Amino acid sequence: MNNVLEARHINKYFKKPTLYHVLKDINFEIKKGEFVSIMGKSGCGKSTLLYILSTMDTDYEGELLLNNELITGQDRDYLSHIRNKHIGFVFQFHYLLSEFSVLENVMLPAKKLAEKSEQEIKQDAIEKLKMLNIEHLANKRASNVSGGEKQRIAIARALINNPSIIMGDEPTGNLDSYNSENVFNIFKQLSADHNLSLLVVTHDEDFAKRTNRIITMEDGRIIS
Numbered sequence: 001m002n003n004v005l006e007a008r009h010i011n012k013y014f015k016k017p018t019l020y021h022v023l024k025d026i027n028f029e030i031k032k033g034e035f036v037s038i039m040g041k042s043g044c045g046k047s048t049l050l051y052i053l054s055t056m057d058t059d060y061e062g063e064l065l066l067n068n069e070l071i072t073g074q075d076r077d078y079l080s081h082i083r084n085k086h087i088g089f090v091f092q093f094h095y096l097l098s099e100f101s102v103l104e105n106v107m108l109p110a111k112k113l114a115e116k117s118e119q120e121i122k123q124d125a126i127e128k129l130k131m132l133n134i135e136h137l138a139n140k141r142a143s144n145v146s147g148g149e150k151q152r153i154a155i156a157r158a159l160i161n162n163p164s165i166i167m168g169d170e171p172t173g174n175l176d177s178y179n180s181e182n183v184f185n186i187f188k189q190l191s192a193d194h195n196l197s198l199l200v201v202t203h204d205e206d207f208a209k210r211t212n213r214i215i216t217m218e219d220g221r222i223i224s
């Protein structure tokens with residue numbers, strides 16, 4: 001009952017250029033507060049799986065549940081709403097809008113959700129920046145901060161709607177070891193102190209070893 005995310009018998013086929021069975025009977029669950037990593041060689045299907053789990057790709061077989069609600073088969077508008085409300089994303093590249101301020105970047109997903117006033121959203125964004133020790137950057141342009149700071153801003157943005165789960169696709173892939181460690185510690189703290197679930201695709205074994213659980217994929221299957 002405590003599952004935030006559940007994948008049941010997920011299969012995925014790419015139909016072009018030839019039929020390719022890319023995900024093969026994927027089953028797993030992520031509990032509240034769990035910090036889980038996904039590892040596997042290049043091409044084993046990690047990004048394809050993350051795309052499905054994040055509700056972006058709906059062309060698959062099987063069932064996906066988010067907070068015990070069946071997500072599979074819901075229409076696009078509903079999925080977009082669910083995604084914005086319950087899932088925070090942190091990518092290898094931060095995708096911040098460079099001409100906007102740091103504060104405006106963090107506020108954007110909450111504005112899109114449109115459930116709070118501008119003033120409330122601003123307060124929430126400042127609170128997230130404080131949580132990540134980057135409140136002093138609030139009024140800087142996003143283009144004028146360092147790489148490590150950009151990733152912390154991206155994490156603040158991922159947290160703005162108080163999601164149930166953070167999904168990361170190589171979130172430390174573009175960072176040096178100091179900043180990677182920083183991101184790891186932030187994730188660890190979010191899971192331990194805020195009971196947030198995290199699911200992170202990574203090639204970094206040192207990072208993965210220190211998460212609660214490693215899901216290892218090989219040739220489209222979970223092997224451990």
Ligand SMILES: Nc1ncnc2c1ncn2[C@@H]1O[C@H](COP(=O)(O)OP(=O)(O)OP(=O)(O)O)[C@@H](O)[C@H]1O
Pocket residue numbers: 014015016017020022040041042043044045046047048049
């Ligand atoms: N749109 C597509 N059409 C056909 N095949 C695809 C498509 N997207 C990915 N693939 C293939 O599916 C397989 C899984 O790709 P995926 O990107 O999920 O791997 P990955 O484990 O994330 O790899 P990496 O670690 O390099 O990011 C690969 O063989 C890839 O070439």
